Amino acid sequence: MKALPNILTSARLVIALFMFVALAAAAGGVPWFSEQLTADQQFSLQRWAFWAFVVAAITDFFDGWLARKLDAVSIWGAILDPIGDKILVCGALLGLMALRPDPLVILPAGLILFREFAVSALREVGAGKGIKLPVTLLAKWKTTLQLVAIGAELVVVSWGAFDLPQDPAIVGPASLVTHGLLWLAAVVTLITGAQYWEAARKALT
Numbered sequence: 001m002k003a004l005p006n007i008l009t010s011a012r013l014v015i016a017l018f019m020f021v022a023l024a025a026a027a028g029g030v031p032w033f034s035e036q037l038t039a040d041q042q043f044s045l046q047r048w049a050f051w052a053f054v055v056a057a058i059t060d061f062f063d064g065w066l067a068r069k070l071d072a073v074s075i076w077g078a079i080l081d082p083i084g085d086k087i088l089v090c091g092a093l094l095g096l097m098a099l100r101p102d103p104l105v106i107l108p109a110g111l112i113l114f115r116e117f118a119v120s121a122l123r124e125v126g127a128g129k130g131i132k133l134p135v136t137l138l139a140k141w142k143t144t145l146q147l148v149a150i151g152a153e154l155v156v157v158s159w160g161a162f163d164l165p166q167d168p169a170i171v172g173p174a175s176l177v178t179h180g181l182l183w184l185a186a187v188v189t190l191i192t193g194a195q196y197w198e199a200a201r202k203a204l205t
Contacts (some may be wrong), residue, residue, distance in 0.1 A: 005067035008059045009080045015056040016088040022049040023095025043161035049095065050154045050162075056088050057147040082123075085143060086116050092150045099157045104179040108186035112146065115193040122200045133199055139192045146189065149181040 021030065026045040028034045037045070063081065067074075093109040096102075119133075126133055155162065156178045159171065 005063045005070070006074065006076060006080065008063040008066070009084050012056045012059045012063070012084040013080070013087055015052050015059070016084065016091050019049045019052040019056065019088075020091035020095050022046070022052065023092075024098055027095070027098040029098055043158070046099070046154075046158035046161040050151070050158060053088070053092055053151055053154055056084075057151065060085060060088070060143070060147070082120075086120065089146055089150065090116065092154065096150070096153055096157055102157075102179075105153060105182060108179075108182045111186045112189050115189045119193055119196050122196055126200055126203065129204065133196055133203075136192065136195060138188070138195070142185070142188045142192045145181075145185045149178070149185040152178040153182055 022045045024030055025034050025037065026042045026049070060081075090113055093113060096105060097109060123133055155164075156175050159166075165171075
């Protein structure tokens with residue numbers, strides 16, 4: 001049972017990879033394979049990608065909870081967990097932009113990606129010097145907000161795949177709310193990034 005948290009974390013990596021490939025294929029980005037897809041098959045891939053994202057996001061909560069509940073916190077799990085988070089977030093954002101490059105999505109998505117890379121670099125430098133940057137409560141909420149916003153964006157970009165109403169009075173407001181949520185996630189992401197940067201600066205000087 002103590003291996004279950006690491007199994008869930010590893011599963012998140014695999015599911016996130018599947019999600020990204022499914023989105024890339026639906027967007028026409030997989031040579032030969034994408035060319036064979038019908039419109040219905042593209043829609044099916046988009047739906048599979050969304051549900052894969054949801055399952056992967058759920059494992060993000062349960063692997064940490066189970067690790068604490070079973071007293072199974074491990075170094076390997078501590079390494080894999082943030083990697084799994086970043087692959088899931090980055091894969092979903094890249095898939096979104098491949099499906100439909102929306103100007104209102106590109107900037108917050110880029111800011112989120114830049115922050116993730118910067119914090120990963122800070123953690124690596126800190127680890128090399130024996131410094132561990134703590135995960136703050138705001139950072140945990142940041143991850144939740146990111147996952148909710150990105151999940152909503154996946155629904156909007158795959159609107160037709162889910163056979164949702166095409167009424168502009170519904171699609172327009174839903175898109176604006178979803179984009180606003182992603183922008184909020186980007187702002188919170190930058191704030192947490194600044195916190196990590198300041199903590200690293202103080203620890204390394």
